[in-house]
Amino acid sequence: MIKSIQAAKHHIVLSSYIFDYDSLGRQFVNALAQAQQRGVLVHVLLDGIGVGYSWRKSDRALKKRGVRTAQFLPAISFTSIRFINLRNHRKILCVDGEEAYIGGMNISKSNLVKSAKHPIDDVHFKVVGSVIDQISQVFIEDWFFATRELIQFPSYSPSTLKVKNDKSVVARVIQDGPDEHHNRIRWTLINALVCAQKSVKIITPYFIPDQTLMTSLHAAALRGVSVEIIVPEHSNILFVDWVMEANYPRIIEHGIKIYKNKRPFDHSKIVLIDDVWSFIGSTNWDARSLEFNFEINLECFDTDLNAQLTELFESKKFNAEGVVEEDVRGLSIYKKIRNNLFRLFSPYL
Incomplete structure (x- = not known):
């Protein structure tokens, strides 16, 4: 830059x-x-x-x-x-x-x-x-x-044009904000998830989706689509980690897999669907990004780009630990109460 x-x-x-x-x-x-x-x-x-x-x-x-x-x-x-x-x-x-x-x-x-x-x-x-x-x-x-x-x-x-080859990617900007572009990114994600046939891969620093997005992910998993999500083991906002931890049992119940990426804190924002669709930009999977913030993402259709980003996803997954149901349900009563108390504030995070 x-x-x-x-x-x-x-x-x-x-x-x-x-x-x-x-x-x-x-x-x-x-x-x-x-x-x-x-x-x-x-x-x-x-x-x-x-x-x-x-x-x-x-x-x-x-x-x-x-x-x-x-x-x-x-x-x-x-x-x-x-x-x-x-x-x-x-x-x-x-x-x-x-x-x-x-x-x-x-x-x-x-x-x-x-x-x-x-x-x-x-x-x-x-x-x-x-x-x-x-x-x-x-x-x-x-x-x-x-x-x-x-x-x-x-x-x-x-x-x-300054590129080493003539390979091009079909792409368009999707902007979002609490104005005339409200909910564009959210609806783009929902419609892309509906079209998923084989795989959904998500990297996000904060994963607190609303009920509609979560239902779309569960629907994809129930029809046999592989859904994998990478989040940080520890983000830069402690109470957001507690909210995500409170949601883990609900997320993984239909076969969705969550991986906690170890340090450094991973601030990446990527969504990959099947082997052709890539969604990159500034948007997190939380209410603040999807409801209140002015955001910009790039929707890309290209198998080569998708393959490169899939390789990046796999490298991050190699440095991550999967969320296991037994560990989540085995949390102490204190942590469960704390996590679920902060989960009440999800619409504002």
């Missing part, structure tokens, strides 16, 4: 939920500021809550060096305080209409797994091709919402 920013010639748009002002965040600040100084138009959109993770240091550093920034629904505002629960969770970088990046990765040195004190394992994707226009359009809409300013971003041109 930093190399793409350094090579930018005309325009950069960047949207991130968290933009830490650590050793890696400062590299991004420097690269964006240097691009601005050489005449590239740079727009950075930060979530009003997410920017608080770094005490707004990254926002102030960018502005100090002349980079245009905006906050999506600022937390400290009389007009938007009533929308404090609605967050922009999208992670987007588009450069010159030639390259785009999309996935679940925030800007933080924690993603440098080998050197981070609290490492986070994640998956992010570099995209080239005409679907970039759909990704940049989402940013344009978000920027307009935050600033009332309509920016112009270069459209994709086939002459700018």
